[in-house]
Amino acid sequence: MRNVPTLPEDRELSPYTGWTRGHWEAVADELLLAVRPYASPHHGLINLPGPRPSASGPRSDGLEGYARTFLLAALRVAGAHGDDPHGHLARYAEGLASGTGHTDGHDRWPLMADCPQAIVESASVALSLRLTRPWLWDTLDDRTRRRAVDWLLPALGPPPVDNNWWLFGLTVAGFLQDAGIETDLARRTIDRSLARIEEWYEGDGWYSDGDNRSFDHYNGWALHLYPVLHAHLAGDEDLLDRYGPRLRAHLDGYARLFGADGSPMPYGRSLTYRFAAASAPWLGALTGHTPLGPGATRRLASGALRHFLDRGATDDRGLLTLGWHGPYEPVLQSYSGPASPYWASKGFLGLLLPPDHPAWTGREERLPAETEDAVTALASPGLLVQSTVADGLVRLHNHGSSQSGGQDDPGYARFAYSTRTGPTTEPTALPDNHFALVVDGRPTSRGPAEPRGAGPGWAASAHTPCPGVRVHSLTLAHGRAEIRAHLVTGAPEGTPVRQTGWATTPGGPTAQLQPVHGYAVRTASASGPTLQGPRTRTAALHGTTGGGPDSLFVALASLTAEPDPTPVTALADIEITGRTLTVTWGDGTTSVRTCGPPGN
Numbered sequence: 001m002r003n004v005p006t007l008p009e010d011r012e013l014s015p016y017t018g019w020t021r022g023h024w025e026a027v028a029d030e031l032l033l034a035v036r037p038y039a040s041p042h043h044g045l046i047n048l049p050g051p052r053p054s055a056s057g058p059r060s061d062g063l064e065g066y067a068r069t070f071l072l073a074a075l076r077v078a079g080a081h082g083d084d085p086h087g088h089l090a091r092y093a094e095g096l097a098s099g100t101g102h103t104d105g106h107d108r109w110p111l112m113a114d115c116p117q118a119i120v121e122s123a124s125v126a127l128s129l130r131l132t133r134p135w136l137w138d139t140l141d142d143r144t145r146r147r148a149v150d151w152l153l154p155a156l157g158p159p160p161v162d163n164n165w166w167l168f169g170l171t172v173a174g175f176l177q178d179a180g181i182e183t184d185l186a187r188r189t190i191d192r193s194l195a196r197i198e199e200w201y202e203g204d205g206w207y208s209d210g211d212n213r214s215f216d217h218y219n220g221w222a223l224h225l226y227p228v229l230h231a232h233l234a235g236d237e238d239l240l241d242r243y244g245p246r247l248r249a250h251l252d253g254y255a256r257l258f259g260a261d262g263s264p265m266p267y268g269r270s271l272t273y274r275f276a277a278a279s280a281p282w283l284g285a286l287t288g289h290t291p292l293g294p295g296a297t298r299r300l301a302s303g304a305l306r307h308f309l310d311r312g313a314t315d316d317r318g319l320l321t322l323g324w325h326g327p328y329e330p331v332l333q334s335y336s337g338p339a340s341p342y343w344a345s346k347g348f349l350g351l352l353l354p355p356d357h358p359a360w361t362g363r364e365e366r367l368p369a370e371t372e373d374a375v376t377a378l379a380s381p382g383l384l385v386q387s388t389v390a391d392g393l394v395r396l397h398n399h400g401s402s403q404s405g406g407q408d409d410p411g412y413a414r415f416a417y418s419t420r421t422g423p424t425t426e427p428t429a430l431p432d433n434h435f436a437l438v439v440d441g442r443p444t445s446r447g448p449a450e451p452r453g454a455g456p457g458w459a460a461s462a463h464t465p466c467p468g469v470r471v472h473s474l475t476l477a478h479g480r481a482e483i484r485a486h487l488v489t490g491a492p493e494g495t496p497v498r499q500t501g502w503a504t505t506p507g508g509p510t511a512q513l514q515p516v517h518g519y520a521v522r523t524a525s526a527s528g529p530t531l532q533g534p535r536t537r538t539a540a541l542h543g544t545t546g547g548g549p550d551s552l553f554v555a556l557a558s559l560t561a562e563p564d565p566t567p568v569t570a571l572a573d574i575e576i577t578g579r580t581l582t583v584t585w586g587d588g589t590t591s592v593r594t595c596g597p598p599g600n
Contacts, residue, residue: 034318044099044107054337067121068342074128079351123168163210167226205250215381216268220280244289259419260392262303275347282350294358295365324531330425382451384459391561399461400451422530429528432503438496481571505533512568518553
């Protein structure tokens with residue numbers, strides 16, 4: 001396997017992963033060396049091979065290859081205080097000159113007016129120039145710098161996409177401000193961009209990625225990363241005082257979304273960025289705004305990097321593939337091109353920490369998922385995080401994250417995700433962790449989730465699957481047990497309903513799904529590939545609505561990697577009175593919650 005360093009492991013310093021700063025530097029160099037054969041003659045474009053060009057076209061894909069690997073080179077060299085034994089920056093300096101118009105056009109970058117994707121890539125170019133300014137930008141001739149500025153300036157206008165794209169202009173403006181170029185315009189751009197994302201801050205460290213309650217990894221690798229890193233690089237203590245505590249609050253819950261095997265939670269979009277998920281924990285260590293100990297930060301980040309490299313994220317040429325572990329088309333978006341995975345470069349942010357920083361010198365510490373069985377409510381995004389020490393599994397129960405359009409996007413519309421399973425994606429396959437009415441022979445979509453609160457051991461939401469029908473949903477979790485309750489109101493008598501469980505692969509975790517109330521039949525069937533493997537199997541429970549104004553359906557579920565797990569029925573005893581569930585868990589503790597609209 002390419003990109004896996006041959007350096008000896010250090011199990012004294014890093015008892016969980018074996019990796020040190022030297023391993024990170026070696027991986028960075030290997031990834032950068034692997035893309036060199038695909039550079040254009042003057043290095044302005046890096047045209048990576050792949051069967052799937054992005055919607056923006058091949059020249060945009062080549063710019064993406066340049067910009068995203070430039071960011072990796074910048075972090076590698078800036079972290080070494082300019083030491084560049086492989087000559088990375090010289091190639092990117094030549095590419096900057098050729099891409100902005102120094103050659104006859106074969107290397108030239110698309111303009112932002114013609115190619116909106118260039119706005120995205122301008123942020124990586126500008127951040128890279130900012131990080132390496134003494135060794136690259138300050139050495140360029142005035143003509144090249146002028147052309148580069150002319151190419152960057154359009155990024156300061158309002159973006160065409162009203163989400164985290166506002167932060168690309170902020171990042172370009174931060175570089176220009178540092179370089180003393182168009183400083184008034186840069187300041188206005190920074191202020192306007194920060195004001196826009198302020199409208200999406202929901203509290204407790206969580207932003208929605210736009211006006212659509214889209215809570216996903218963009219919180220870490222964009223919505224926190226760009227403002228906090230800008231404030232840090234600018235030495236702006238006022239901004240750090242505003243955004244640093246938000247990062248700390250975010251990391252308090254976010255760090256719980258990593259399994260003991262290093263896997264970040266596979267939910268949301270752009271999952272092919274993989275270990276970019278480690279950028280926010282590194283940023284917390286860099287700025288001091290983190291609840292994690294130094295050794296836990298490195299444990300999380302090294303675990304995530306190793307998780308993907310050990311499972312085939314790079315091909316035999318050393319190139320990051322479009323997928324999750326290996327190539328996997330269903331996790332991609334229309335904007336994903338051959339170089340898109342190199343946004344994973346953000347995961348190397350820790351190289352900006354000096355070698356003597358405690359995050360590099362401290363002994364690795366256990367992750368939250370390895371310390372105790374825990375169920376943590378993240379009230380602002382409407383998520384419930386459930387982890388178990390015995391198997392290192394983390395499960396995410398989703399009662400608040402959606403994506404615009406009302407469609408059942410597998411990355412958002414499932415009621416549950418885990419670090420050892422992946423959502424089923426084939427349109428004709430049985431969707432995992434889903435509740436639906438069956439109307440005219442077709443299951444309804446979930447639609448946007450409307451959070452209805454979250455607290456110790458529970459989370460609730462509502463949605464409208466079809467006109468006149470409301471579904472109120474409740475999850476209770478304890479240990480590895482999950483109780484899934486749905487109250488259906490407004491549906492005609494005899495309407496079929498279906499609850500599905502976890503989609504598991506052969507040799508993977510054990511999934512259990514048991515009817516408690518309202519269901520009559522249990523089935524199990526093949527459910528197609530997920531990002532964990534080509535074959536899965538998913539159980540389903542089936543029932544019908546009654547003749548009253550509402551119908552309650554309750555199931556008991558479990559996902560565990562423990563060998564020979566006890567039946568799920570031994571984990572909880574459930575009594576139902578009307579809409580109220582009284583649960584006695586296996587350890588003798590109790591929970592009482594009502595499933596339904598507030599006040600009932």
